Amino acid sequence: xxxxxxxxxxxxxxxxxxxxxxxxxxxxxxxxxxxxxxxxxxxxxxxxxxxxxxxxxxxxxxxxxxxxxxxxxxxxxxxxxxxxxxxxxxxxxxxxxxxxxxxxxxxxxxxxxxxxxxxxxxxxxxxxxxxxxxxxxxxxxxxxxxxxxxxxxxxxxxxxxxxxxxxxxxxxxxxxxxxxxxxxxxxxxxxxxxxxxxxxxxxxxxxxxxxxxxxxxxxxxxxxxxxxxxxxxxxxxxxxxxxxxxxxxxxxxxxxxxxxxxxxxxxxxxxxxxxxxxxxxxxxxxxxxxxxxxxxxxxxxxxxxxxxxxxxxxxxxxxxxxxxxxxxxxxxxxxxxxxxxxxxxxxxxxxxxxxxxxxxxxxxxxxxxxxxxxxxxxxxxxxxxxxxxxxxxxxxxxxxxxxxxxxxxxxxxxxxxxxxxxxxxxxxxxxxxxxxxxxxxxxxxxxxxxxxxxxxxxxxxxxxxxxxxxxxxxxxxxxxxxxxxxxxxxxxxxxxxxxxxxxxxxxxxxxxxxxxxxxxxxxxxxxxxxxxxxxxxxxxxxxxxxxxxxxxxxxxxxxxxxxxxxxxxxxxxxxxxxxxxxxxxxxxxxxxxxxxxxxxxxxxxxxxxxxxxxxxxxxxxxxxxxxxxxxxxxxxxxxxxxxxxxxxxxxxxxxxxxxxxxxxxxxxxxxxxxxxxxxxxxxxxxxxxxxxxxxxxxxxxxxxxxxxxxxxxxxxxxxxxxxxxxxxxxxxxxxx
Amino acid sequence: xxxxxxxxxxxxxxxxxxxxxxxxxxxxxxxxxxxxxxxxxxxxxxxxxxxxxxxxxxxxxxxxxxxxxxxxxxxxxxxxxxxxxxxxxxxxxxxxxxxxxxxxxxxxxxxxxxxxxxxxxxxxxxxxxxxxxxxxxxxxxxxxxxxxxxxxxxxxxxxxxxxxxxxxxxxxxxxxxxxxxxxxxxxxxxxxxxxxxxxxxxxxxxxxxxxxxxxxxxxxxxxxxxxxxx
Numbered sequence: 001x002x003x004x005x006x007x008x009x010x011x012x013x014x015x016x017x018x019x020x021x022x023x024x025x026x027x028x029x030x031x032x033x034x035x036x037x038x039x040x041x042x043x044x045x046x047x048x049x050x051x052x053x054x055x056x057x058x059x060x061x062x063x064x065x066x067x068x069x070x071x072x073x074x075x076x077x078x079x080x081x082x083x084x085x086x087x088x089x090x091x092x093x094x095x096x097x098x099x100x101x102x103x104x105x106x107x108x109x110x111x112x113x114x115x116x117x118x119x120x121x122x123x124x125x126x127x128x129x130x131x132x133x134x135x136x137x138x139x140x141x142x143x144x145x146x147x148x149x150x151x152x153x154x155x156x157x158x159x160x161x162x163x164x165x166x167x168x169x170x171x172x173x174x175x176x177x178x179x180x181x182x183x184x185x186x187x188x189x190x191x192x193x194x195x196x197x198x199x200x201x202x203x204x205x206x207x208x209x210x211x212x213x214x215x216x217x218x219x220x221x222x223x224x225x226x227x228x229x230x231x232x233x234x235x236x237x238x239x240x241x242x243x244x245x246x247x248x249x250x251x252x253x254x255x256x257x258x259x260x261x262x263x264x265x266x267x268x269x270x271x272x273x274x275x276x277x278x279x280x281x282x283x284x285x286x287x288x289x290x291x292x293x294x295x296x297x298x299x300x301x302x303x304x305x306x307x308x309x310x311x312x313x314x315x316x317x318x319x320x321x322x323x324x325x326x327x328x329x330x331x332x333x334x335x336x337x338x339x340x341x342x343x344x345x346x347x348x349x350x351x352x353x354x355x356x357x358x359x360x361x362x363x364x365x366x367x368x369x370x371x372x373x374x375x376x377x378x379x380x381x382x383x384x385x386x387x388x389x390x391x392x393x394x395x396x397x398x399x400x401x402x403x404x405x406x407x408x409x410x411x412x413x414x415x416x417x418x419x420x421x422x423x424x425x426x427x428x429x430x431x432x433x434x435x436x437x438x439x440x441x442x443x444x445x446x447x448x449x450x451x452x453x454x455x456x457x458x459x460x461x462x463x464x465x466x467x468x469x470x471x472x473x474x475x476x477x478x479x480x481x482x483x484x485x486x487x488x489x490x491x492x493x494x495x496x497x498x499x500x501x502x503x504x505x506x507x508x509x510x511x512x513x514x515x516x517x518x519x520x521x522x523x524x525x526x527x528x529x530x531x532x533x534x535x536x537x538x539x540x541x542x543x544x545x546x547x548x549x550x551x552x553x554x555x556x557x558x559x560x561x562x563x564x565x566x567x568x569x570x571x572x573x574x575x576x577x578x579x580x581x582x583x584x585x586x587x588x589x590x591x592x593x594x595x596x597x598x599x600x601x602x603x604x605x606x607x608x609x610x611x612x613x614x615x616x617x618x619x620x621x622x623x624x625x626x627x628x629x630x631x632x633x634x635x636x637x638x639x640x641x642x643x644x645x646x647x648x649x650x651x652x653x654x655x656x657x658x659x660x661x662x663x664x665x666x667x668x669x670x671x672x673x674x675x676x677x678x679x680x681x682x683x684x685x686x687x688x689x690x691x692x693x694x695x696x697x698x699x700x701x702x703x704x705x706x707x708x709x710x711x712x713x714x715x716x717x718x719x720x721x722x723x724x725x726x727x728x729x730x731x732x733x734x735x736x
Numbered sequence: 737x738x739x740x741x742x743x744x745x746x747x748x749x750x751x752x753x754x755x756x757x758x759x760x761x762x763x764x765x766x767x768x769x770x771x772x773x774x775x776x777x778x779x780x781x782x783x784x785x786x787x788x789x790x791x792x793x794x795x796x797x798x799x800x801x802x803x804x805x806x807x808x809x810x811x812x813x814x815x816x817x818x819x820x821x822x823x824x825x826x827x828x829x830x831x832x833x834x835x836x837x838x839x840x841x842x843x844x845x846x847x848x849x850x851x852x853x854x855x856x857x858x859x860x861x862x863x864x865x866x867x868x869x870x871x872x873x874x875x876x877x878x879x880x881x882x883x884x885x886x887x888x889x890x891x892x893x894x895x896x897x898x899x900x901x902x903x904x905x906x907x908x909x910x911x912x913x914x915x916x917x918x919x920x921x922x923x924x925x926x927x928x929x930x931x932x933x934x935x936x937x938x939x940x941x942x943x944x945x946x947x948x949x950x951x952x953x954x955x956x957x958x959x960x961x962x963x964x965x966x
Binding site: 157239244245422425557 | 745746748759785786790848849875939941942947
């Protein structure tokens with residue numbers, strides 16, 4: 001049998017995959033059935049190139065309430081009868097085509113994954129990547145994405161409390177939009193995504209179904225941008241008001257215990273939602289597409305099954321509870337329709353009135369072939385991995401001048417221009433919002449708070465994916481430690497290029513290994529996640545960018561701190577190192593090396609045992625009330641961390657710690673596992689005792705006070721000047 | 737003393753307002769669904785912030801037609817206390833209970849940040865616990881907070897001492913820089929001529945506890961409680 005190339009192309013399956021379908025079905029699939037395979041066997045839904053690698057991630061924890069990957073989001077128990085649901089997800093390809101709606105619907109989708117668990121969404125974070133802002137097209141994408149996140153998140157009343165943005169050429173054709181959502185639920189109220197119980201009914205609630213987003217999963221998310229093609233119909237369009245009503249109605253229905261299961265409709269729409277729910281429930285299902293409310297005339301069963309129209313949920317309900325569920329939907333002015341029922345057996349039957357449009361065994365649909373590509377270290381690593389001292393000349397410009405240039409670099413500059421467009425306070429839980437190392441949200445009715453952060457460094461992962469993966473997890477957890485929170489779990493969004501290429505597969509495999517190593521060292525599980533592959537244009541892949549979303553717990557919400565230096569006379573200490581000197585390798589993959597020397601080279605590395613000690617020291621010190629401020633050293637190194645703590649506290653620092661050797665490695669090197677603390681003079685003895693007990697190396701840097709950042713004879717700048725440059729950089733680049 | 741917090745589809749500050757008056761201030765409070773018509777047990781109505789009806793047409797344009805708004809109008813005419821916050825302010829203007837209109841922020845972006853407000857008059861039940869000229873630190877969170885009314889209306893508001901809050905700097909000086917959205921005359925909140933209906937763009941319910949960044953919002957709710965008790 002010859003299947004036309006255009007059809008395979010449309011649904012993004014290979015000829016081998018088609019033949020495998022025929023072999024397993026023992027016949028050829030019809031048009032609707034082929035569309036369903038295209039959706040569920042897509043990279044986005046099927047995880048064909050990543051599942052074998054993801055099985056290596058550590059997933060055990062006594063706090064885990066669901067098995068990762070089995071439900072819409074990960075869930076961890078945090079005591080007091082409460083649990084947190086958390087997940088991060090990408091919406092990269094749609095955002096490249098239509099940034100506003102792409103980003104908005106990315107937020108919508110991840111929020112649905114959370115309230116599908118019966119959890120109230122309480123926070124959003126996002127991890128974004130763009131090409132440099134000098135380019136007008138990148139500015140267009142940046143503005144669109146920030147606008148879309150702002151519009152959707154603000155409209156549904158979920159605070160956006162944190163995130164990160166970075167810029168690099170490799171993202172120019174392939175921006176990254178990773179949206180993370182966190183939800184709160186009572187442990188007993190957990191709702192699962194399963195369709196079970198013969199005779200139980202399937203109710204579709206929310207928006208009408210249209211032609212938007214067809215082939216979003218297969219045609220858009222699972223391939224690279226090669227030719228100019230009109231992709232806009234594949235981008236979904238959001239309705240935030242509908243989503244808000246859906247949140248309230250679904251949570252009300254869940255709280256009234258009216259559900260057997262609940263599943264959201266996301267990538268691959270009805271097809272994936274119904275099939276995955278049936279698979280998890282160990283059941284069969286029959287649905288009738290003629291019952292689905294449509295917003296356009298003449299939609300075919302194919303279109304209805306593949307539509308990715310937003311703001312739709314699938315409820316699985318016993319017949320006795322149907323009326324109560326319908327009443328709640330009516331109260332919220334939501335259209336709800338019975339579209340099918342659970343059967344015994346293991347097949348999905350799609351009817352259109354009395355016509356059978358598709359009849360397929362569920363276990364074949366949910367069991368796509370899994371691939372392991374050959375893995376080959378990328379060629380460039382042969383040259384980049386060695387960074388020689390002779391290759392990096394000490395700059396002729398002054399350290400102060402270098403610091404100002406780094407503070408105005410888009411990767412380091414203040415992101416306030418972005419996050420002041422996000423409501424970060426609604427729900428009145430936000431103790432610390434965007435701008436610090438981690439967000440801190442109180443949990444009403446308890447003495448606890450949770451901390452949230454996202455982090456990754458694409459440049460490190462490009463230079464050394466194994467270390468880069470581990471460092472991404474370490475940095476996210478270090479951010480939590482800086483607010484005094486104990487890391488509990490992570491969620492990950494793996495953004496990579498075309499996995500069919502051995503060099504990209506090497507990057508994917510190594511990053512996953514690195515993530516795994518770090519999680520094992522910290523004793524935390526990966527509870528959920530997402531994979532976005534094929535982020536490349538005309539053979540140029542993005543840097544490997546594994547975004548890590550981290551959750552931490554503070555048993556006592558009052559025992560937390562922030563990055564700002566507080567009072568004159570406080571002593572500033574660097575933990576994680578006992579001197580300021582560092583070798584040339586500390587410049588590996590650093591912002592300084594790229595911005596000042598236009599070089600991306602070196603091998604970033606991390607000592608996970610040291611990292612664990614440093615985080616532990618910081619957490620214990622904050623919980624004991626010894627530490628008055630904490631800020632981790634990351635992009636830009638020590639000098640940037642000191643500057644940021646001065647700016648936040650609007651107070652200076654005098655550091656007279658001697659520096660032997662190169663000043664650039666000392667001030668701007670990005671050696672891992674270091675945190676800048678400040679401690680009141682009365683507490684210095686307690687701090688020393690703590691450091692002795694945990695075994696962390698440290699060095700006293702200086703004293704808080706005055707209006708200048710002074711580091712012996714190297715740096716001497718007015719805080720106001722540092723602040724001005726840091727605050728206004730991004731706005732300046734947008735408006736130029 | 738009982739507060740009633742009105743909920744439209746799309747409202748989301750209802751929970752925040754309810755928490756502030758009940759848990760923080762220890763007052764009685766209940767939610768009022770927009771289809772409810774019985775508010776006879778209420779002493780003060782709160783119309784909270786949010787995106788009622790998705791801001792379709794114009795913000796607050798549809799909410800004003802809800803059944804509960806008829807009761808709000810009667811309640812206000814009878815002298816009951818009404819405070820509209822953010823979207824609530826927009827709804828009060830759309831329904832004619834307050835003059836003027838809230839349009840798009842002049843810089844066209846949504847803005848969520850702390851601002852300083854100067855208390856222009858303490859002769860209202862909402863500000864009687866404040867000092868005249870006191871500077872309050874309260875957050876805003878809106879895309880359409882730009883207050884507009886024609887000069888005649890603005891002059892009447894000034895003459896009748898009905899401008900309650902103006903955006904100012906931390907020293908209490910009303911400047912262009914301290915205006916976060918372009919509102920005419922830096923107006924952040926006003927009352928009606930009977931002084932029982934207040935509309936304000938900033939969110940006092942978000943700053944009733946120091947752990948969230950400040951407690952100045954409490955002063956407004958405390959004023960209301962004092963006024964209801966006297």
